[in-house]
Amino acid sequence: PISPSGSWIHNDDSALRLQIALILKQQVRCSVLCLSCHPPAMFSMAGGCTADTPFKSHCRLLPKNYQHVLALVFAINKINQDPELLPNITLGFRIYESFFSARKTYESSFTLLSTRNGMIPNYNCDTQDKLSTENCYGSFHTMLSDKFQFPSVYRMLPNEVPQSLGLVRLMQHFRWTWVGLIASDDDSGEKFVQTLKPMLTRNSICVAFTKQAPHVPSPSMVLVFREQTSKLHSSISQTKAEVIVVYGDTDSLLGLKLFLHVNYQTALTPIGKVWIMTAQWDFTSYIALNRWTLKPFHGSLSFAVHTKEVPGFRDFLQSLNPYQSQGDIFIQRFWHTVFNCSVLYSSLTIKDGRNCSGKEELASLPGSDFEMKMSSQSYSIYNGVYAVAHALHALYSSKSKKEAMGKGHLLELQNIQPWEVTALLIEAAIRVSELTFPLIFCVSKLSVGYFPNRAIVWNMPRSMCTESCHPGYFRTVREGEPLCCYNCAPCPEGTISNQTDADRCDQCPEDQYPNRDQDKCIPKIMHFLSYEEPLGFVLASFALLFSLLTVLVLGMFIKHRDTPIVRANNRELSYVLLLSLLLCFLCSLVFIGQPGRLTCLLRQMAFGVIFSVSVSSVLAKTITVVLAFKATKPGASMRKWVGRKLAGTIIVSCSLIQVGICAIWLGTAPPFPDLDMKSEAGHILVQCNEGSNIAFYCILGYMGFLAIVSFTVAFLARKLPDTFNEAKFITFSMLVFCSVWVSFIPTYLSTRGKYMVAVEIFSILASSAGLLCCIFIPKCYIIVLRPDLNTREQLIFKNNSNLV
Numbered sequence: 001p002i003s004p005s006g007s008w009i010h011n012d013d014s015a016l017r018l019q020i021a022l023i024l025k026q027q028v029r030c031s032v033l034c035l036s037c038h039p040p041a042m043f044s045m046a047g048g049c050t051a052d053t054p055f056k057s058h059c060r061l062l063p064k065n066y067q068h069v070l071a072l073v074f075a076i077n078k079i080n081q082d083p084e085l086l087p088n089i090t091l092g093f094r095i096y097e098s099f100f101s102a103r104k105t106y107e108s109s110f111t112l113l114s115t116r117n118g119m120i121p122n123y124n125c126d127t128q129d130k131l132s133t134e135n136c137y138g139s140f141h142t143m144l145s146d147k148f149q150f151p152s153v154y155r156m157l158p159n160e161v162p163q164s165l166g167l168v169r170l171m172q173h174f175r176w177t178w179v180g181l182i183a184s185d186d187d188s189g190e191k192f193v194q195t196l197k198p199m200l201t202r203n204s205i206c207v208a209f210t211k212q213a214p215h216v217p218s219p220s221m222v223l224v225f226r227e228q229t230s231k232l233h234s235s236i237s238q239t240k241a242e243v244i245v246v247y248g249d250t251d252s253l254l255g256l257k258l259f260l261h262v263n264y265q266t267a268l269t270p271i272g273k274v275w276i277m278t279a280q281w282d283f284t285s286y287i288a289l290n291r292w293t294l295k296p297f298h299g300s301l302s303f304a305v306h307t308k309e310v311p312g313f314r315d316f317l318q319s320l321n322p323y324q325s326q327g328d329i330f331i332q333r334f335w336h337t338v339f340n341c342s343v344l345y346s347s348l349t350i351k352d353g354r355n356c357s358g359k360e361e362l363a364s365l366p367g368s369d370f371e372m373k374m375s376s377q378s379y380s381i382y383n384g385v386y387a388v389a390h391a392l393h394a395l396y397s398s399k400s401k402k403e404a405m406g407k408g409h410l411l412e413l414q415n416i417q418p419w420e421v422t423a424l425l426i427e428a429a430i431r432v433s434e435l436t437f438p439l440i441f442c443v444s445k446l447s448v449g450y451f452p453n454r455a456i457v458w459n460m461p462r463s464m465c466t467e468s469c470h471p472g473y474f475r476t477v478r479e480g481e482p483l484c485c486y487n488c489a490p491c492p493e494g495t496i497s498n499q500t501d502a503d504r505c506d507q508c509p510e511d512q513y514p515n516r517d518q519d520k521c522i523p524k525i526m527h528f529l530s531y532e533e534p535l536g537f538v539l540a541s542f543a544l545l546f547s548l549l550t551v552l553v554l555g556m557f558i559k560h561r562d563t564p565i566v567r568a569n570n571r572e573l574s575y576v577l578l579l580s581l582l583l584c585f586l587c588s589l590v591f592i593g594q595p596g597r598l599t600c601l602l603r604q605m606a607f608g609v610i611f612s613v614s615v616s617s618v619l620a621k622t623i624t625v626v627l628a629f630k631a632t633k634p635g636a637s638m639r640k641w642v643g644r645k646l647a648g649t650i651i652v653s654c655s656l657i658q659v660g661i662c663a664i665w666l667g668t669a670p671p672f673p674d675l676d677m678k679s680e681a682g683h684i685l686v687q688c689n690e691g692s693n694i695a696f697y698c699i700l701g702y703m704g705f706l707a708i709v710s711f712t713v714a715f716l717a718r719k720l721p722d723t724f725n726e727a728k729f730i731t732f733s734m735l736v737f738c739s740v741w742v743s744f745i746p747t748y749l750s751t752r753g754k755y756m757v758a759v760e761i762f763s764i765l766a767s768s769a770g771l772l773c774c775i776f777i778p779k780c781y782i783i784v785l786r787p788d789l790n791t792r793e794q795l796i797f798k799n800n801s802n803l804v
Contacts, residue, residue, distance in 0.1 A: 071378035075385035176463040177484045180241045184248030185212040192247045206484035208241040214255035229259045242463040249280045260296040275300040305376035321358045471519030474502045491518045510677045527683035529754035547585040554578040577617040583610045584768040588761045600671040600688035605662045608699035612658035615706040620650040622713045665695035685753040736770030
């Protein structure tokens, strides 16, 4: 039945009755006696409607909030029909409307604590309703978590901290670093700004502006409203921030919604921003009531408290009928409002309008008027009722209570103390939340309005103070501006940045180098002189060609070993020199290919020793020529020095000195393979580290010393008789040899990597070829093309001519 005071009470005389109060408004109010947590009201206070005249025709119902009442009724009906939960006990409820009025909220709270039909707080003069706990479903305020101040308040919603964290993560996900804030003009809005701003700053997100939402103007405050909205419009339109976070409840943000509606209808260029709305603001409320447009909100994002489908709730809604109210004092006013029809046998009529049939479909209503799915606030009410029911059930089922009351007696509701329900409500709330209430925020794209049969395409905006720095660039701070406003500078040479808006550029690992755009590191190429590349192939070909030529010359000398020209020029020394030159050509092949430990050890050692043998052989030939000429004079004392013994001694002794230098080198600082990652960008130079540069240059120096001695002796002996004289050819060959190695040193020092190796190979081939060509080609010419000159008679004739 409907009580005269407007309360809607479900009563059953055969069972006990529990009264549950639903206090409506979204604020937190404190008094000496109780704390009230206020979800949205059901009646608009516009148009002269007051808290004393809620059911007058000029008071307009907010149809969307009617679902809160239906969720309460549905939950209590389910509990009353459940034989396992609170058996033999029927729950009832009493509803008090707050009308968005703090005064009415206080009055309702005192009414719950006072004598019926007479509000005298703290006095129990007559039958009195007891309020043991309060379950809040509409307030996110963090202070309600303080059980020291509010020990009997239980929220069925998370506090604002998870929502603020969700806002920050949303900004990070879309890379929005320059945002605006609009908050309600009250303590709650100020607290939200104070909480959110530090969190944004810690995550490199800057606030472009912070504004308070305007209030709905009264007739005397229109000018103030215009001034507030003008400043707000200026801040929104002039900022580069494309994303604006809005905080507040439905009532406190009504002025902002009015401002957006007026701006969209009148402005030449409506505000085109992405609105991110907190869960407290049901921005679709008042839309149908005031015929406001939802278009400014298209493409917006709204946080919502978690909800899910409750079995049976949709069927319950579909069973509603204004002509079968079952004590529901709101349903006819709701039906009249949403379907714009006249309710028969009531004062809710529309002139020249149709009559309500009662068969209208609630599912046909737009989401701004009514939703068939249980909303988050309705879901919180549903869970809150079940939490209280489970707490009472646990209280009645406790063994200690049954023993205290004695067998056959029921526990009277009036004997329940608040602390008893409070102690059990925590456990009950946890049990309910584990089953049906994960405390999470979800973010969803606005999909109400104008395209029900087509997908809405949402182009993600960019909300930044400056354009992002692309990979390959890094941020530099602008002096005197927020951190989100910066300049972009290219990374220094040799560094990269592989992410957007990098704070610095980083060096690549040693085995990698930056690409052209300096946005990633790529592996360096192993760089060494190989047989596959043209330079290595050409050098190897020349080495083999000269080796073949040396073998042919050696074969020719062996074949014609008994001819005068071969015998006259000390054929044993010629054999030794040709063999050493062959090894010189072949040792250049060790320098080609990827350096290894063995090749690094053999390279310079083989080169130094073999070349020392070659130059020593040339020196021995030169000395032999000089001594042979001196020994032909009558009574010459040099005759005893002419022979194989002297030549062998010169070659062995000179070569052993070079071997000693190499041994010292190997014993102290041997060469080893090395990777040079810094000399050339993009390449790893695979090379042999000489270990000791001093030892390397000692080898070259000693070889140069032998060459200079040979050149000097040959130069001095160049005018000896032609029959025995190789001095001219040796002089020229040593001149070529010295020229090559003198030019080698600066060229070698000015190159890196494979080109350094190529220079040394070229010097080896050029100097060896110089010795081969200058000393042996003239003799080969006589052997092959002028055999008539290669006779004993010809040599004696030339000798006699020279003597004359």
